[in-house]
Each structure stands twice: as structure tokens, then as C-alpha cells.
Amino acid sequence: xxxxxxxxxxxxxxxxxxxxxxxxxxxxxxxxxxxxxxxxxxxxxxxxxxxxxxxxxxxxxxxxxxxxxxxxxxxxxxxxxxxxxxxxxxxxxxxxxxxxxxxxxxxxxxxxxxxxxxxxxxxxxxxxxxxxxxxxxxxxxxxxxxxxxxxxxxxxxxxxxxxxxxxxxxxxxxxxxxxxxxxxxxxxxxxxxxxxxxxxxxxxxxxxxxxxxxxxxxxxxxxxxxxxxxxxxxxxxxxxxxxxxxxxxxxxxxxxxxxxxxxxxxxxxxxxxxxxxxxxxxxxxxxxxxxxxxxxxxxxxxxxxxxxxxxxxxxxxxxxxxxxxxxxxxxxxxxxxxxxxxxxxxxxxxxxxxxxxxxxxxxxxxxxxxxxxxxxxxxxxxxxxxxxxxxxxxxxxxxxxxxxxxxxxxxxxxxxxxxxxxxxxxxxxxxxxxxxxxxxxxxxxxxxxxxxxxxxxxxxxxxxxxxxxxxxxxxxxxxxxxxxxxxxxxxx
Amino acid sequence: xxxxxxxxxxxxxxxxxxxxxxxxxxxxxxxxxxxxxxxxxxxxxxxxxxxxxxxxxxxxxxxxxxxxxxxxxxxxxxxxxxxxxxxxxxxxxxxxxxxxxxxxxxxxxxxxxxxxxxxxxxxxxxxxxxxxxxxxxxxxxxxxxxxxxxxxxxxxxxxxxxxxxxxxxxxxxxxxxxxxxxxxxxxxxxxxxxxxxxxxxxxxxxxxxxxxxxxxxxxxxxxxxxxxxxxxxxxxxxxxxxxxxxxxxxxxxxxxxxxxxxxxxxxxxxxxxxxxxxxxxxxxxxxxxxxxxxxxxxxxxxxxxxxxxxxxxxxxxxxxxxxxxxxxxxxxxxxxxxxxxxxxxxxxxxxxxxxxxxxxxxxxxxxxxxxxxxxxxxxxxxxxxxxxxxxxxxxxxxxxxxxxxxxxxxxxxxxxxxxxxxxxxxxxxxxxxxxxxxxxxxxxxxxxxxxxxxxxxxxxxxxxxxxxxxxxxxxxxxxxxxxxxxxxxxxx
Numbered sequence: 001x002x003x004x005x006x007x008x009x010x011x012x013x014x015x016x017x018x019x020x021x022x023x024x025x026x027x028x029x030x031x032x033x034x035x036x037x038x039x040x041x042x043x044x045x046x047x048x049x050x051x052x053x054x055x056x057x058x059x060x061x062x063x064x065x066x067x068x069x070x071x072x073x074x075x076x077x078x079x080x081x082x083x084x085x086x087x088x089x090x091x092x093x094x095x096x097x098x099x100x101x102x103x104x105x106x107x108x109x110x111x112x113x114x115x116x117x118x119x120x121x122x123x124x125x126x127x128x129x130x131x132x133x134x135x136x137x138x139x140x141x142x143x144x145x146x147x148x149x150x151x152x153x154x155x156x157x158x159x160x161x162x163x164x165x166x167x168x169x170x171x172x173x174x175x176x177x178x179x180x181x182x183x184x185x186x187x188x189x190x191x192x193x194x195x196x197x198x199x200x201x202x203x204x205x206x207x208x209x210x211x212x213x214x215x216x217x218x219x220x221x222x223x224x225x226x227x228x229x230x231x232x233x234x235x236x237x238x239x240x241x242x243x244x245x246x247x248x249x250x251x252x253x254x255x256x257x258x259x260x261x262x263x264x265x266x267x268x269x270x271x272x273x274x275x276x277x278x279x280x281x282x283x284x285x286x287x288x289x290x291x292x293x294x295x296x297x298x299x300x301x302x303x304x305x306x307x308x309x310x311x312x313x314x315x316x317x318x319x320x321x322x323x324x325x326x327x328x329x330x331x332x333x334x335x336x337x338x339x340x341x342x343x344x345x346x347x348x349x350x351x352x353x354x355x356x357x358x359x360x361x362x363x364x365x366x367x368x369x370x371x372x373x374x375x376x377x378x379x380x381x382x383x384x385x386x387x388x389x390x391x392x393x394x395x396x397x398x399x400x401x402x403x404x405x406x407x408x409x410x411x412x413x414x415x416x417x418x419x420x421x422x423x424x425x426x427x428x429x430x431x432x433x434x435x436x437x438x439x440x441x442x443x444x445x446x447x448x449x450x451x452x453x454x455x456x457x458x459x460x461x462x463x464x465x466x467x468x469x470x471x472x473x474x475x476x477x478x479x480x481x482x483x484x485x486x487x488x489x490x491x492x
Numbered sequence: 493x494x495x496x497x498x499x500x501x502x503x504x505x506x507x508x509x510x511x512x513x514x515x516x517x518x519x520x521x522x523x524x525x526x527x528x529x530x531x532x533x534x535x536x537x538x539x540x541x542x543x544x545x546x547x548x549x550x551x552x553x554x555x556x557x558x559x560x561x562x563x564x565x566x567x568x569x570x571x572x573x574x575x576x577x578x579x580x581x582x583x584x585x586x587x588x589x590x591x592x593x594x595x596x597x598x599x600x601x602x603x604x605x606x607x608x609x610x611x612x613x614x615x616x617x618x619x620x621x622x623x624x625x626x627x628x629x630x631x632x633x634x635x636x637x638x639x640x641x642x643x644x645x646x647x648x649x650x651x652x653x654x655x656x657x658x659x660x661x662x663x664x665x666x667x668x669x670x671x672x673x674x675x676x677x678x679x680x681x682x683x684x685x686x687x688x689x690x691x692x693x694x695x696x697x698x699x700x701x702x703x704x705x706x707x708x709x710x711x712x713x714x715x716x717x718x719x720x721x722x723x724x725x726x727x728x729x730x731x732x733x734x735x736x737x738x739x740x741x742x743x744x745x746x747x748x749x750x751x752x753x754x755x756x757x758x759x760x761x762x763x764x765x766x767x768x769x770x771x772x773x774x775x776x777x778x779x780x781x782x783x784x785x786x787x788x789x790x791x792x793x794x795x796x797x798x799x800x801x802x803x804x805x806x807x808x809x810x811x812x813x814x815x816x817x818x819x820x821x822x823x824x825x826x827x828x829x830x831x832x833x834x835x836x837x838x839x840x841x842x843x844x845x846x847x848x849x850x851x852x853x854x855x856x857x858x859x860x861x862x863x864x865x866x867x868x869x870x871x872x873x874x875x876x877x878x879x880x881x882x883x884x885x886x887x888x889x890x891x892x893x894x895x896x897x898x899x900x901x902x903x904x905x906x907x908x909x910x911x912x913x914x915x916x917x918x919x920x921x922x923x924x925x926x927x928x929x930x931x932x933x934x935x936x937x938x939x940x941x942x943x944x945x946x947x948x949x950x951x952x953x954x955x956x957x958x959x960x961x962x963x964x965x966x967x968x969x970x971x972x973x974x975x976x977x978x979x980x981x982x983x984x
Contacts, residue, residue, distance in 0.1 A: 001756055003561055004766035004785045069495055180706055182934070214672055215935050264493055274496035278806075293496045308820050312804055314770075318922050321826075321884070325919075328800050328823040329933075334813075389939065392813070427817075430810050441821075441933050442674070443707050447881065 037061040037270075039488055040289045040298040042277040042313075045073020046474050047462040048304035049263040050103065050481030051488075052270065058489055063298070064267060065291045067276035067305075067431040072260035074435055075474060078422060084371050085255040086339050086378055088424040089435060090474045091369060094247035095239065096230040097475035099482065100259070107262035110253040115368040116243050118351040121410045124196060124359035128409065130352065138242040141200070141357050149197035153187055154237045161226035161235050167468030169223035170449035179446040183221045184213035196359065203357060203364040204241065206384030209439050209472075210333020210426075215385070217442045224439075227471045235469075243355055243367075247473065253372060256474060276431070277303075281316040282457045299492060302484045304462035304477075307438045308332055309431065319456055326448035329441065330465070332434025336383040336391060336425045338363070338403040340418035345370045345377030347411040354379050356410045361387040363406035376419075379407060392425055399423065437472030438465045453483075460484045529553040529762075531980055532781045532790040534769040534805075537565020538966050539954040540796035541755040542595065542973030543980075544762065550981055555790070556759060557783045559768035559797075559923040564752035566927055567966060570914060576863050577747040578831050578870055580916040581927060582966045583861060586739035587731065588722040589967035591974065592751070599754035602745040607860040608735050610843040613902045616688060616851035620901065622844065630734040633692070633849050641689035645679055646729045653718035653727050659960030661715035662941035671938040675713045676705035688851065695849060695856040696733065698876030700964075701931050702825020702918075707877070709934045716931075719963045727961075735847055735859075739965065745864060748966060768923070769795075773808040774949045791984060794976045796954035796969075799930045800824055801923065811948055818940035821933065822957070824926025828875045828883060828917045830855070830895040832910035837862045837869030839903040846871050848902045853879040855898035868911075871899060884917055891915065929964030930957045945975075952976045 039055050041048045044066035052062045070076075077085040092114060093100055104111065119130035122141035133139050140150055164172040172178065178186075187193065187201060201213045209216055209224075228247065229235035239246050252259060264271055275293030280301055287301045303310050311327035318324070345368060347354050354368025363381035370378045381403065383391045391399060400421050408415030426435035440449075453466045462484035467476030531547050533540045536558035544554045562568075569577040584606060585592055596603065611622035614633035625631050632642055656664040664670065670678075679685065679693060693705045701708055701716070720739065721727035731738050744751060756763055767785030772793055779793045795802050803819035810816070837860060839846050846860025855873035862870045873895065875883045883891060892913050900907030918927035932941075945958045954976035959968030 001563070001759075001763040001765050002761045002785075004764070071493070212935070267493075269494045271493040272496075273493050293494075312806070314804070321919050324925065325823065325826075328925075329821070331817065331820040334817075386939075427813050433816065433820075441935070443704070443933070447878075 034295045034297065035063050037063040037296060037298045038492060039300050039302060040065065040287065040296040041302045041304060042289065043073065043304035043463070044071040044260075044264065044271055044273075045304065046075065046100070046260060046477035047073075047464060047481040047484075048302065049260055049267070050478040051302045051304055051462055051485040052267055053263055054482050054485035055488065056267065056270070060489070060492065062267070062270050063294070063296045064271040065275050065277050065289065065294065065296065066271060066273050069274045071264040071271065071273075072257040073477070074426070074432055075256040075260055076424070077255040077257040080341060080376075080420065084376055086341065086422055087255045087257070087369060088337060088422070089426065090256045091367070092248040092251060093475060094249040095245060096233050097247065097470055097473065098230060099478040100475040103263065103478050104252060104259045107259060107266070109259045109262065111250045112253060112372045114243055114248055114251055115345070115348065115370065115374075116353050116355070118348065118353050120353055121356035123356065123410055124199070126360065126409070133242065133244050133353070133355070138238050138244065139246065139248070139355060139357070140241065143196070143200075146194045146197040146200065149191040149194050150200070152191050153201070156190055157222060157225055158236045160222045164219070164223050164226050166223065166226040166235065168449070169219050169226070170446050172219065175219055175446050178222060179217050179219035179442055179444075181218045182214045182442055183216050183218050186218045187213065199359040200357070202385065203359060206335075206387055207365040207382040208240065209437065210335035210384045210388070210435055211439055212385045215441060216439050217445060219445050220440045223445075224471065227467070227469050227476070230469050243353075248367060277313055279314040279316065280459060282459070287458045300458045300460060300488045302460045302462050302481075302488060304481060304484065306332055306433055306463060307465055308433050310461070310463075320451065322448050323451040323454075323456060326444065326451045329444040329448065330438045332427070332432070332438050333436055334385055334388045334427045335435040336388045336423060336427070337380055338383055338399075339369065339378060339380040339422040340404060340407055340415065341420040341422070342377035342414065342418050345374050345379075346414045347377070347379070348374065350412065352411060354411070358406065358410060360406070360409070362391040362402055363410070366407070366410060379411070381406060388427065392427070455487060460487050526787045526789065527555050529555040529788060529790045530984060531792050531794060532557065532779065532788040533794045533796060534781065535565065535796035535955070536563040536752075536756065536763055536765075537796065538567065538592070538752060538969035539565075539956060539973040539976075540794065541752055541759070542970040543794045543796055543954055543977040544759055545755055546974050546977035547980065548759065548762070552981070552984065554759070554762050555786070555788045556763040557767050557769050557781065557786065557788065558763060558765050561766045563756040563763065563765075564749040565969070566918070566924055567748040567752055568916070569747040569749040572833060572868075572912065576868055578833065578914055579747050579749070579861060580829060580914070581918065582748045583859070584740040584743060585967060586741040587737060588725050589739065589962055589965065590722060591970040592967040595755065595970050596744060596751045599751060599758070601751045601754065603742045604745060604864040606735055606740055606743055607837070607840065607862065607866075608845050608847070610840065610845050612845055613848035615848065615902055616691070618852065618901075625734065625736050625845070625847070630730050630736065631738065631740070631847060631849070632733065635688070635692075638686045638689040638692065641683040641686050642692070644683050645693070648682055649714060649717055650728045652714045656711070656715050656718050658715065658718040658727065660941070661711050661718070662938050664711065667711055667938050670714060671709050671711035671934055671936075673710045674706045674934055675708050675710050678710045679705065691851040692849070694877065695851060698827075698879055699857040699874040700732070701929065702827035702876045702880070702927055703931055704877045707933060708931050709937060711937050712932045715937075716963065719959070719961050719968070722961050735845075740859060769805055771806040771808065772951060774951070779950045792950045792952060792980045794952045794954050794973075794980060796973060796976065798824055798925055798955060799957055800925050802953070812943065814940050815943040815946075815948060818936065818943045821936040821940065822930045824919070824924070824930050825928055826877055826880045826919045827927040828880045828915060828919070829872055830875055830891075831861065831870060831872040831914040832896060832899055832907065833912040833914070834869035834906065834910050837866050837871075838906040839869070839871070840866065842904065844903060846903070850898065850902060852898070852901070854883040854894055855902070858899070858902060871903070873898060880919065884919070947979060952979050
């Protein structure tokens with residue numbers, strides 16, 4: 001056997017930059033940029049950008065390392081020409097999402113209401129009906145056969161959401177009981193379990209989580225709902241799921257990524273693009289973060305990327321077992337966003353909002369994503385969880401055909417003839433690994449939840465999954481970044 | 493923002509060694525050892541060693557990259573002096589574990605029977621009794637109050653094990669139904685669910701999986717039992733759990749790691765120690781594996797490490813989503829092995845085997861681990877799952893005290909006065925991350941199981957978790973390595 005000799009250089013290097021590039025002589029480092037800052041931030045999504053912005057406003061020096069050649073993370077504008085964009089990821093904001101709203105306002109991005117004039121469409125088993133979201137079920141369809149199940153489940157989950165300490169669900173008095181079951185277990189035990197209701201539930205979790213009702217822990221779900229509010233308004237399913245009065249109520253002029261781009265413009269060359277962080281070494285008085293484009297020496301680090309990606313960084317010393325255990329059980333959802341662009345929003349002429357709840361896969365929930373002036377018509381559908389896995393396996397031409405067929409069943413045959421068709425499979429995005437967020441199955445939060453936000457030495461954790469409120473949303477990302485920045489500022 | 497310019501060097505380097513050390517000028521590579529071989533094997537546990545040995549026997553050139561400064565993976569001898577060793581990890585083999593048996597024989601390591609003269613001990617709620625493992629329950633205690641539950645659960649699980657295509661449980665006709673529930677769900681629905689029986693079940697899963705009955709998918713469990721056999725003998729719970737006629741029947745002279753060390757001696761300087769693989773790049777006609785100590789260029793790669801560690805390697809191109817999805821839901825068990833060494837195996841004088849089933853934590857199952865000649869007495873206990881997490885949080889002196897108190901309650905007050913006390917927390921081992929194996933919760937195998945062994949381009953997957961038979965055991969590791977070697981040989 002050939003063992004690597006432990007030379008004096010390696011021993012010396014172990015506490016310094018020499019250890020960053022294992023196996024590479026320290027001399028090689030000189031050719032790589034080494035930067036110094038008070039804080040190094042990993043990730044330039046809304047979490048990392050918000051953290052960096054807060055730190056800079058407090059007079060601290062910051063370097064932001066971003067793996068992609070763009071900022072915005074799960075927010076991405078596709079330019080369609082003529083100033084029209086399609087949001088390929090995060091799209092909406094709503095009441096109590098005050099942090100993303102404030103950030104947008106501060107960088108000068110205005111908002112406008114999601115188009116919501118007319119009726120929503122409900123489709124199941126090929127049967128189509130329309131309904132107003134001003135009714136008691138909001139955006140959920142008032143399907144008489146399953147209305148009892150819907151009302152019971154929503155009522156109970158809203159009640160349970162008031163019983164969890166939001167953001168720390170492992171402290172709930174019933175944490176063990178609720179974390180021992182899945183959302184599906186709970187619903188089957190507490191409703192009539194009408195199969196059509198289960199399909200509706202699947203549409204909800206596929207769009208909101210990118211997972212199936214049997215994938216997510218009940219405790220996780222209840223906290224997700226509890227998080228759909230703020231310090232002054234208890235989270236509810238309605239505020240999460242509705243357009244009117246809920247998280248799909250409002251959109252950004254120019255698209256959500258514009259907010260990120262404008263924050264990035266403020267931060268200027270503090271951001272290093274195309275430079276994934278590979279290794280974080282904790283030193284007695286600082287951290288060294290080695291990335292493809294730069295080595296950064298800083299007093300503290302904020303890691304603001306999805307859990308599964310944060311697990312792929314090499315940490316020296318290793319992370320505590322509880323955090324590794326959490327990261328080993330915290331997968332990203334599976335979500336593909338399919339979008340069709342038309343000459344005009346033809347559904348509006350028919351008195352339709354463009355919002356639909358569709359129980360016939362692959363489409364689940366759909367929304368109008370047209371520009372504010374309605375100059376072209378854009379509608380998108382969420383294909384999530386198991387539906388996305390089947391969908392993603394089909395060849396591109398088939399995917400396009402079934403998606404357009406779905407739009408046409410919901411809104412009319414015009415749906416078959418878009419000027420463009422776009423698809424974003426977030427599961428395949430190397431530097432996101434799945435949308436809309438990471439979730440946990442049964443047993444994880446009660447065992448390992450406390451590691452979610454707990455700093456490890458000089459490393460602090462941000463990212464929408466770590467947010468107390470609106471975890472999984474742009475607002476949660478901003479909150480998490482601002483919170484991590486405050487944590488760091490207290491310790492600098 | 494500062495973006496990394498895409499220079500000609502980077503473009504050229506992207507398909508070659510230049511991309512291996514992202515950000516490091518290609519010139520630096522010249523100072524690092526570059527080796528060439530037909531096959532590069534990542535990991536020198538039993539899986540990697542067996543793969544390498546098969547390839548060498550077929551005349552192929554091999555380089556084995558091992559992160560640790562030793563071989564053997566989850567098999568580790570601690571030298572106690574005077575030629576006495578204590579096995580800190582894998583210990584036993586049993587009937588139908590023919591591959592590890594053959595390997596040991598070929599390298600000249602003999603076996604001897606696990607000490608099994610006399611009675612086993614059963615302890616619950618401070619009440620101690622003894623029983624012979626020649627009775628109908630084998631190593632399981634014949635506790636009359638829960639005998640019905642034990643018999644029912646074992647009978648049903650053995651029956652179900654015959655209904656899964658072993659190694660490919662996702663193809664079972666009831667795969668969806670069984671993968672939608674945990675082992676605990678199944679047991680509560682199919683037995684009287686006596687709380688003491690549930691505690692016994694916990695002792696079993698904590699020792700065998702390092703997890704709780706509610707952590708593991710029923711489908712995973714049924715396959716684990718189906719795997720407790722070979723091509724000619726259907727797997728059963730009894731063959732898995734028993735000492736007599738089961739997987740704890742036999743031990744290796746000189747300890748299990750001796751087998752690995754002797755295989756490594758055969759392989760000689762093909763093995764590079766202290767050299768964790770960091771990046772695997774697939775080229776048009778080969779693979780490049782970058783490790784801390786060497787860059788290896790080979791025709792094919794075999795990755796023979798635990799799933800969670802294989803997820804931390806950087807793959808270029810990225811792994812298929814289904815494999816990433818599997819790895820994101822495939823945690824290692826949590827297991828600490830506590831061992832006490834005494835002047836003599838005092839329990840034998842009392843007619844005891846040293847085997848115990850203990851429902852009062854932290855100890856679960858215990859076994860006699862003395863050398864063949866009984867010149868000193870060694871007994872160890874498994875502390876697994878939730879019991880291990882509580883245990884590991886206590887200070888070292890407390891851990892020692894409660895472990896010895898446990899041994900004394902089982903075997904007598906002599907247990908309080910060992911000559912040595914040893915502890916191995918495998919969860920904290922950076923290059924294993926948990927023992928005895930990786931498991932899956934509900935919903936993972938049916939969705940992502942097919943990615944378990946499926947080669948990705950020129951990368952083949954070994955490791956005990958990938959084995960059809962005796963997955964989680966030394967035998968499974970050997971089988972997986974030999975199978976991966978055959979896969980590669982067919983394609984070279």
C-alpha cells in the first residue's frame with residue numbers, strides 16, 4: 001500500500017490555505033485569487049443576497065460566492081423579447097410576505113396584482129367546471145362530493161398550525177405524534193378519505209412542496225402552514241394556497257429575478273459568479289472558503305444554499321453529527337414548471353382567471369403569468385412530485401403535447417397553439433437540485449430539527465428552508481438572509 | 493459582479509485534467525501523481541478490495557483510492573496487546589455468507605464458533621431471566637407475554653420476504669403498499685402491539701439497522717430479511733437474527749479486519765491510502781478520478797463506499813436525477829459499539845453465553861467477543877438508533893458508567909470492573925458516517941430503488957448496500973465488489 005506521508009508541509013498546511021487544495025502543493029495557491037472580507041456568503045439567491053446587503057449596510061466587507069453565472073437562485077427570468085419575460089421559478093408574493101416586499105421596494109421594483117378577474121377552472125376525470133375564488137373555499141374547488149374532506153382537513157391543519165412554535169416545530173407538545181406520521185396518514189385517519197380528495201391533496205403538495213402527501217411528515221406540513229404568516233398573523237392554509245388574500249396575490253414588474261439582479265448591482269464586485277464553494281475550513285480566528293474562482297478568508301461564513309448542496313461542501317472539521325443527519329434526510333422537492341405563451345391571454349376573454357386546479361396529470365395547479373399589460377398571454381402549470389417524475393421521463397415532444405393538451409382542456413382549444421412553449425425542470429438544475437423547497441419525511445424534525453439554524457462554529461446557515469416564516473418562499477429566503485446577517489453582526 | 497472568464501484553457505481543460513482542480517492552473521497538476529489503470533476503485537473496504545482482487549485476478553490493472561490511512565472500512569481491529577484484538581465494527585459471519593467465507597479462506601484466515609454454550613440473558617424493566625437459544629424463538633427471548641406478537645411478526649415478515657424479488661424489492665407485486673408504511677406501522681397493524689414487544693423490536697432494529705422501527709420502510713425491511721440467505725436458501729428473520737444457525741454463528745481468527753488486511757497485502761501498492769476521492773469526471777473513453785493523493789485515469793470506475801459518502805463526490809457530468817434522489821434519501825444508521833474487557837469471560841462460569849437481549853437502554857443486544865481461547869473475557873453491546881443518540885450526548889465518564897452498569901445487570905457485578913472499556917461511535921467516523929448500513933424510509937425504494945446498482949456511464953456502484961444478498965454485512969460487501977468487477981470486466 002502507498003500511504004500519503006504526513007510531511008511538515010502538510011502539517012503546517014492543515015490549519016491554513018495549504019489544506020484547501022488537498023494534494024496540491026501550496027505554491028499553486030499563489031496563482032489563485034485570495035480575497036479577504038469580514039464575512040463570506042455562499043450563494044447569491046435571495047438568502048445570500050439579503051445577508052450580504054444587510055452586512056454591507058452595517059459597514060462590513062463581504063464576498064459572495066455563487067456557483068452559477070447568474071444571481072437569483074430559484075428566481076429566474078426568461079427573456080421572451082420585446083421586454084416580455086417569463087418567470088421560470090419563483091413568481092408570486094402575498095400578504096405578510098413583508099421582507100421580500102420591502103426589499104423589492106428598496107431596489108425600486110414595483111408590483112401588480114396577479115390576474116384574478118373571473119372564474120377559476122376545476123378539472124377531474126375529464127370533467128370541467130368553473131368557480132369563483134371569492135367563495136368559501138378560495139382557490140380550492142368547491143367540489144360538493146369532497147367538500148367535507150376539504151373543510152375538515154383545512155380546519156384541522158389550521159388548528160394544529162396554531163399549536164406549533166412556528167419555525168421550531170420539534171418543540172410542539174405533540175411533535176412526536178405528528179412527526180411519526182405523514183400528511184397522508186393524517187388525512188386518511190381524519191377525513192372520509194375520498195379518493196378524489198386525495199388527488200386534490202396531491203395537486204396541492206406537488207405544487208407547494210414538489211412531493212406526495214405520503215412523502216412529507218405531518219409535523220413538517222403543519223409547520224409549513226404555520227409559517228404562512230408573520231409575527232402578527234398566524235399562518236393558515238388559506239393564506240398559503242389562495243390567490244386572493246394569499247401567497248399568489250401579487251407579482252413583480254419585470255419578474256422576480258429583477259429584484260435579485262438589482263440587489264446584486266448594489267453589491268457589485270463583491271459577488272464572484274461561476275465559483276461554487278467546495279470546502280470550508282474553520283480556523284482559530286476565521287474561516288477559509290475555497291471555491292472554484294477564489295479562496296476567501298473571512299471572520300465568519302454564511303451558507304445560503306439548499307440543504308442538499310450544503311451537504312456537498314467539504315467541512316473541516318466535519319459538521320456535527322446532528323447537522324449531517326439532518327442534511328442526509330432533507331431532500332429537495334421535484335417540480336417542473338411548464339409554460340405556454342400565446343398572442344393574447346385568450347382565457348380572459350372567456351371570463352377565466354387562468355388559475356386552475358387540475359386533478360388529471362400531468363398538470364396540477366395553473367396560473368396566469370402574463371405581463372401586467374396583457375400584451376401577450378402566458379400561462380404556466382406546476383408538474384410536481386410523482387407526476388413530474390413520469391413527465392420528465394417522456395421525450396420532449398410528448399411532454400409539450402401533453403402539457404398543451406392540458407392547457408386546452410382547461411381553457412379551450414386555443415391552448416394547443418402557443419407561440420412558444422417553455423419548460424423548467426428544477427430537479428435537473430445542478431445548483432438547485434429541486435423546487436420549490438426541501439422537505440422532511442417522518443422522524444427527521446423531531447430528531448435533527450434543532451440543527452436547522454444552529455451555527456456551527458463560525459458557519460451560519462441561511463436559505464429559505466431555515467426561515468421561521470414563509471419557509472420555501474422568496475420571503476423566507478430574504479428573512480433567512482437577514483437573520484443570518486444579524487447573527488453574524490452580533491458576533492463580529 | 494465578477495464572473496470567471498471562460499478562457500480557452502478552461503474550455504480545453506473541461507474535458508481533461510485541467511477541470512479536475514477547478515480554479516487551479518493546469519500546471520499545478522504536473523506536481524501531483526497521475527496514475528493510469530484499467531479500473532479505479534474508490535474505497536478499500538471489503539467491497540472495494542473484493543472488486544480490485546477480482547480485477548487483478550483477471551489480469552487487469554487497478555488503483556484503489558482509500559480515504560483512511562487503513563483498509564477494512566466498517567471492519568476494524570483494536571489491538572489490546574498480547575495478540576488479543578477487539579473487533580470495533582463488523583464481527584460475525586454465518587450460514588449462506590459464502591463469499592466472505594471463501595475470501596477469508598483464500599487469504600488464510602480461519603474461523604471459530606461464536607461462544608454459545610449455556611443460556612442467553614433477557615432483561616426488561618430491571619427483570620432478568622435466562623433462556624436457551626435452542627428453543628423455538630432462537631436468540632429472541634421466549635417472553636410469554638409477547639410471544640404471540642413475536643411469532644406473528646416473524647411469521648408474516650418471513651412470508652413477505654418470499655414475495656419480494658430479493659435485491660430488487662421495487663419489483664414486488666405489493667411494493668407500493670409495503671413501501672408506503674414503516675416497519676412500525678406494519679407491526680402495530682398486524683400484532684397486538686404490546687409495548688414490550690415494540691421495545692424488543694427497537695432492540696432488533698437498533699442493532700441490525702442502527703435505526704428505529706418507525707424509520708425504516710416495510711419494503712426495505714422485508715428485502716433486508718429476504719437478503720438474509722443466498723441463491724439456494726430463502727432469507728429468513730431467524731437466519732438474520734440468531735447466533736445458532738444465523739448471522740452471528742462464526743468469527744474470524746485474528747478479527748475480521750485481518751481478512752481485509754491480507755487482501756490489501758496481495759494488492760500491494762495498487763492501494764493509495766489517505767486519499768479520498770473528490771471528483772469523478774467522465775471522458776469520452778475513460779474516467780478521471782481526482783483524489784487527495786493521486787489523479788487516476790482509468791477506463792472505468794467502481795465506487796465502493798457508503799451512499800452518503802458517494803453523494804459527496806463531485807461528478808462531471810452530474811449524476812442522473814434518480815440516483816441523486818436516492819442518495820438524498822439513504823442515510824446511514826446510528827450505531828455505537830461499547831465493549832468491556834475482563835481478566836476472564838466470567839459469564840461463562842455462570843453458564844451464560846454472553847449473548848443478551850436487553851430492553852432497558854442504552855444496551856440492546858450483547859455478544860461474547862472474547863478470543864477463541866478465552867484467555868481474556870470480552871463482551872460488547874450495541875447501542876443504536878435513538879438510544880445511541882441519547883447515549884452519545886452524555887459525557888464519556890457517564891457513558892462508561894451506564895454501559896458497565898448494563899453489563900453488570902446482565903451478567904453480574906463483575907461487569908462493573910473491566911480491565912478496559914472501549915467505545916466505537918461509527919456515526920462520528922468521517923469516512924463511514926454510520927453503521928451498520930444505510931437504510932431507506934417509506935417511499936424511497938419504489939421511487940428511486942432502480943438507481944441502486946445501475947451503472948452511470950463508466951461508473952459502477954459497489955458497497956454492501958448494493959448487494960442482493962446479505963446487504964449490510966461483510967458478505968454483502970464482498971458480493972457487491974465481485975459483482976461490480978464482473979460488470980466492469982464484461983465491458984473492458
